[in-house]
Amino acid sequence: MATKTVWEANEEIQYFQEYLRIPSVHPDPNYEPCVAFLREQAKLLDLPIQVHYPVNEQNPAVILTWQGKEPALPAILLHSHMDVVPVFAENWTHPPFGAEIDDEGRIFARGTQDMKCVGMQYLGAIRALKRSGAKFKRTIHISFIADEEMGGRYGMRPFVHTAAFKNLNIGFSLDEGLASPTEVLPVFYAERSVWRIYFQISGTAGHGSLLLNNTAGEKLNYIVNKMMSMRAQELRKLENNPELTIGDVTTINLTRAGGGVQSNVVPPLLMVCFDVRLAIDVDQVEFEKKVHQWCNDVGGGIELEYEQKRPRVNPTATDKSNPFWVAFESATSELGLKISKQIFAGGTDSRYIREVGIPALGFSPMNHTPVLLHDHDEFIRADTYLRGIEIYKKIIPKLAEA
Numbered sequence: 001m002a003t004k005t006v007w008e009a010n011e012e013i014q015y016f017q018e019y020l021r022i023p024s025v026h027p028d029p030n031y032e033p034c035v036a037f038l039r040e041q042a043k044l045l046d047l048p049i050q051v052h053y054p055v056n057e058q059n060p061a062v063i064l065t066w067q068g069k070e071p072a073l074p075a076i077l078l079h080s081h082m083d084v085v086p087v088f089a090e091n092w093t094h095p096p097f098g099a100e101i102d103d104e105g106r107i108f109a110r111g112t113q114d115m116k117c118v119g120m121q122y123l124g125a126i127r128a129l130k131r132s133g134a135k136f137k138r139t140i141h142i143s144f145i146a147d148e149e150m151g152g153r154y155g156m157r158p159f160v161h162t163a164a165f166k167n168l169n170i171g172f173s174l175d176e177g178l179a180s181p182t183e184v185l186p187v188f189y190a191e192r193s194v195w196r197i198y199f200q201i202s203g204t205a206g207h208g209s210l211l212l213n214n215t216a217g218e219k220l221n222y223i224v225n226k227m228m229s230m231r232a233q234e235l236r237k238l239e240n241n242p243e244l245t246i247g248d249v250t251t252i253n254l255t256r257a258g259g260g261v262q263s264n265v266v267p268p269l270l271m272v273c274f275d276v277r278l279a280i281d282v283d284q285v286e287f288e289k290k291v292h293q294w295c296n297d298v299g300g301g302i303e304l305e306y307e308q309k310r311p312r313v314n315p316t317a318t319d320k321s322n323p324f325w326v327a328f329e330s331a332t333s334e335l336g337l338k339i340s341k342q343i344f345a346g347g348t349d350s351r352y353i354r355e356v357g358i359p360a361l362g363f364s365p366m367n368h369t370p371v372l373l374h375d376h377d378e379f380i381r382a383d384t385y386l387r388g389i390e391i392y393k394k395i396i397p398k399l400a401e402a
C-alpha cells in the first residue's frame with residue numbers, strides 16, 4: 001500500500017488538494033479563487049476557458065473546452081459545481097478546508113465527495129488523454145458552476161436558457177452521483193419533481209370556549225391527515241418491494257406550520273407546508289386536482305401557494321435508443337464495474353439540463369466509500385480518487401466518439 005508521502009507527491013492529488021483548500025462555502029461563497037485556479041488549470045492543459053455570469057458578478061459559470069475533430073457534432077458536457085455546503089468545524093477531526101491526508105490515505109475536506117472530486121477527476125483524465133496524443137470526434141466542455149447547493153438559482157437554472165449555453169451545443173451531459181459503501185456504483189438517470197406547497201387555511205374565528213363550525217384547525221387536521229395517509233401509502237410501497245429505492249416513490253413531509261394569535265382564540269388563519277417530491281410516474285395534473293378536491297371537501301377557504309412547483313422531466317433513456325448510454329455502459333462494463341440504474345432522491349443540476357431536452361447521467365466513481373456528503377469528516381481515499389481518473393479515461397473517449 002502506498003504511503004502518505006507517495007500520495008502527497010502525486011500531481012493529481014496536489015491539484016485536487018489545491019481546489020479543496022478554496023473555501024467556496026455557503027452561505028456566502030467567494031468563487032473568484034476558484035476561477036483563478038481554473039484559469040491556471042486551463043493554461044496547464046492548453047484549453048480555452050470562458051467565464052460567464054448568468055445572473056450576477058458573484059456567480060460565475062466557468063467552461064473549459066477541448067475542441068473535437070468534428071466541431072459541428074453535439075458536444076459532451078462534463079458538469080460539476082464549485083460550491084460546497086457549510087461546515088461545523090468543531091465536529092471535524094481534520095480542518096474542513098485543509099485537505100489533509102491521513103496515514104490510511106484518506107483526504108479530508110468539504111467537497112471531497114460533493115463534488116470537487118468529480119470536477120478535478122474530469123481534468124485529471126483529460127490531462128492524461130491529451131498527453132497521450134488522443135483526439136476525439138466530439139468537442140468536450142468541462143463546466144464548473146456556482147450555486148448548485150442552493151438549487152442553482154444563480155447557476156445552472158438560468159444558465160441553460162442563455163445564448164452562451166446554447167452555443168455550447170451540448171448533446172449529452174455527465175454530472176454528479178453519490179458515493180457507494182458497496183462495490184456497486186449507482187448511475188442516476190432521472191430526478192423527481194420538487195413541489196413545496198403552503199396551505200393558507202382560513203376558518204371561522206372566535207372564542208376558545210365555543211364549538212364553532214368550519215374552523216381553520218378542523219380544516220388543517222383534514223388536510224394533514226390526507227397528506228399523511230398518502231405518505232404512509234408511499235412508505236408501504238417502499239417497504240413491500242426491495243427493488244425500489246427512495247427515488248422511485250413520492251416523498252411527503254410536513255416541514256412548516258404556523259399561525260394563531262393567542263392561546264384562547266380560535267384563529268382566522270393557520271398555515272401548513274409540505275415538501276413533496278413527486279415520483280416520475282405520478283400524473284401531476286391528477287395530483288394537483290386531488291389536492292384541490294380535498295380543499296373543497298373540507299369547506300374551502302384554503303389558498304395554495306407554491307414555493308416550488310417543478311414540471312415532470314423526462315428521464316434519460318438507458319437503452320439502445322441512447323448512443324451515449326451505450327457508450328457509458330460499454331466503458332463501465334469493460335472496466336468490470338458493477339453499476340445500478342437509479343432515480344436520484346435529491347436534486348442536482350441535471351434536472352435543468354434534462355429540462356431543456358439534453359440527456360444526462362449522474363455518476364460519481366467512488367465505491368467502497370461511506371456517503372458523507374453534507375456530513376462532517378467528509379473524505380475520499382486517495383486511491384479511490386485516482387481510480388476515478390482511470391474510470392473517466394475510459395468513459396470520456398467512448399462518449400466523445402459515440
Ligand SMILES: [Zn+2]
Pocket residue numbers: 081114115148176
Ligand atoms: Zn453536489
